[in-house]
Structures are given as C-alpha cells and as structure tokens.
Amino acid sequence: MSSQSEPHGPGAGAQQLSQTDLEQAVMLLIKGLRAAGAASGLAGDELDESVARTLAFLRRRITGDYTIDEFGFDADFTENLALPLLRPLYRNWFRVEVRGIENIPAEGGGLLVANHSGTIAVDSVMTQLAIHDETPGHRSLRMLGADLVFGSPLVGPLARKTGSTLATSADAQRLLDGGHLVGVWPEGFKGVGKLYKDRYRLQRFGRGGFVAAALRAEVPIIPCSIVGAEEIAPMLANAAPLARLLGMPYFPITPTFPWLGPLGMIPLPSKWLIEFGTPIRTDDRGEGAAEDPAVVFEISDRVRETIQHTIYDLLRDRRSVFF
Secondary structure (H helix, E strand, O other): OOOOOEEOOOOOOOOOOOHHHHHHHHHHHHHHHHHHHHHHOOOHHHHHHHHHHHHHHHHHHHHOOOEEOOOOOOHHHHHHHHHHHHHHHHHHHOOOEEEOHHHOOOOOOEEEEEOOOOOOOOHHHHHHHHHHHHOOOOOOEEEEEOHHHHHOOOHHHHHHHOOOEEOOHHHHHHHHHOOOEEEEOOOHHHHHOOOHHHOOOOOOOOOOHHHHHHHHHOOOEEEEEEEOHHHOOOOOEEOHHHHHHHOOOOOEEOOOOOOOHHHHHOOOOOOOEEEEOOOEOOOOOOOOHHHOHHHHHHHHHHHHHHHHHHHHHHHHHOOOOOO
16 A cells, blocks of 8 residues: 655744754753663663664654654654663563564565453554564554544554554555555453453454455465463453443453552563464455355454464463563
8 A cells, every 4th residue: 555644844833943952952862861871781882873763763853754654653653762662571571482473474465363461451562563573674563453542542642653543444454455464453352351260261253354354455364372461460350330430341450450559550570472373365265255254254263263272382381470
C-alpha cells in the first residue's frame, strides 16, 4: 500500500525557537544524557552514539522532518523513543528469548496470530519489539487493538503513533493488502483477563475474521506462542461489580494489586519465551475461500492448536517461572 504520508512541523502559530534557545537546550540535553549514560555504565563510544541519535531525533521533531501515515503510525517516534524506552524491560526485566524469527517474512504482507495474557497487556508490545530488533530488516508490526484501547485518552493516541489500529476487517484488509506485517491477538480481553488458574489455556478465537482477511490478501499466517506473560500479574480474582461500575472488561485482584496501590501494577520479572511458528499458506486455497466458513474454521482451528501445543513445549523448556 502506498500509504499517504505527510510531514508534520511545529504547527501554524507555534513560536519558533531562536538559535540561542536551541543551543542552550542542546547543551542541557547533552549534559543530561552524559550523566545518565555514566550512571548506567555506558562506554564512551556507545554513549556518544546514543547522544547523537537523540539529538538527531530532537532536530527532526523541531523541524518537522518526519511523516505520519494514514493510520497515524509515526515510525520516527516509534523507533527512536517508544521502542528504546521498552528495550530495558524486554532485555533486562523479562529477558525475552526469541525462537523462529526466520519464520517472519522479510518483506510483503503477513498476519501474525498470538496468544494473549498477562492482566497488564504488554505481550503485544514485547512481540512488536522482538520483531523489530530480531528481524534483519527491522520490520514494524502493525497491531490490531480493541475499541477500549483507542478510547483511552493517553493510551489511544500512543497506540496510534506506535503502529496500532482498530481491529476492524476494513483496516486489517488495507494493511495486509498494502504489504504490512499485521499482528492480532484473537483471544482479546478473554485472554488478558483470565484467572491465573486458567493460565496457558487458550480461550476462544472468535469467528475467524483474521483468517478471512489473510485469505483475501493471500498472505501467510504466522502462529506466535508467548510464555511468561501469564506470570507478570497473576490474576487471582476478578471484581466484576467494580469492573462494571468503572466500565472495564475486568478488575484484577492480584498478589500485589490493589493492596500496594500503583506499585502493585509493576509487572513481576518472569522469564519470557516467544516462538514464531512455521507460516501457514493461504494463497493455495482458491478463489472464494475467504467466504467459505469451513475453510475459515479449519485454518483458525489449525492456528489455535499450533499455538497451544507450542506453548506446552515452551513451558517444558523453561526451567522456572523466573529463570
């Protein structure tokens, strides 16, 4: 898809920074970055590279030298601010181990289908980071999200900027037809909000709309199995009346939340394994396959079974919850 992009500058009527203001801001930023780098033990070359990248990013934001596509995706913001902020969580907190990255298409459309869990739904962004960092071409995963996500005043705009869009057949089809790699978590809130006693047991996948979209676009479906997210905030109970009052799909009761307040929302440092399975072809099903319920159900069931069995294999490989 030749997505329509347009440059975004400071905006009409915005005050322009003077050269002196910009120089002072840059000097302060350099001092702050060097202090932060020294505190974190970064080597000199690594620190200089980090400073240079940050300054280049800041310059582009000030001059408006970046683009946002028709879905609201801001690649510059995602790669230079959002993903770097998530990387310590990915590498040092969850210590994510990735398998089967060669199954992600190097180019062209593809539909990634994954299990969903964790009470705090960070498995999607960890998968996004895994694909970006581990694929040779640093592919961007365009994620499909629920209405509730985009209705949130802070999370919604941030999700749009980092490549997510509403989980509708129309948007999914446009992205797939345009050669994008699209991610879907068909369990939805049923998966994220399930009790800890039901961990690693996949919930229903719905009516298979994601399969129909892949069939129409004739792109491969890549099963993705995630182990580790179930333990970041074990949900012992769901305060359903409180959830209804607040307009939420569930209100979790965990070992730390709500007892510790906001601190109780900090995820536990579980050990994560993410495996990308062998792609399932959809370009060999013939014309009209997307409208055939039998074909859609067969592929949907195959994807679900593949993810479930791979999860069991990963659980056997993992030494313990936290190691």
